[in-house]
Amino acid sequence: MIFSLAIYGAPYSSQAAYSALRFAEAVIRQGHSIHRLFFYTDGVHCGTALACPPQDELNLQQSWQQLIERHKLDAVVCIAAGQKRGVISEGEAKRFGKPAFNLAPGFELAGLGQLADAVAHSDRVITFGG
């Protein structure tokens, strides 16, 4: 079965982003495929490369990066939601004249059309944090 995940919860603020990670791992483990991870609203903070949680806590952002890279997942951070919240790519940083960028490797910025596309091409779209 083809899954897509829509993640709205910020890391650590709620269980949503962690549940999404666990769900994604389970989906892959059981032999299903993931068409897309779509990080929206506060979920965009999962895509930052700058998180430094204490060593005795799960590094949720890093866990996402590792999962995405290991399984070559399509991971989209909503560009509008990311811009608002300061999760931007190198290109966006240049475009807006910002001193830095923080979008982690493996993630890409794209529009809400990618969520519509996920709906069209997945058997199931599961929401986390809505």
Added chain:
Amino acid sequence: MEQKQSLYICRHTPLQSSLARDALDAILAAAVYDQPLEILFSGEGVLQLAKNLSAPSVQQKDLRKNLMALPMFDITRVHVCTRSLAERNLSLEQLGVDGLEIEPSDAAACQQLIASAHTVLSF
């Protein structure tokens, strides 16, 4: 893109979280791709349809303007959960958005909406 019926459930108050506005943005994006969709306002989300919701003085854009944009994308009907209205002592008469028909849905109708959708997106 394939045509699959999707259901967007709006469950949050207009101002407390960004999800009310984010849901409408996602709905408009789906409409641009001509995806057939239904919208259900449920729980606190019914407040998004309240007539007396005014442009707030809290530095947020008026959500109603986004709602009024729906007919431009051929969305002229939305559903509202009547149980959620009753729980909040609201009546259908207190709801209204220009250009939108608001269809009352009881628990069975809400269940039917969810059951008949290929994809449910909850906001």
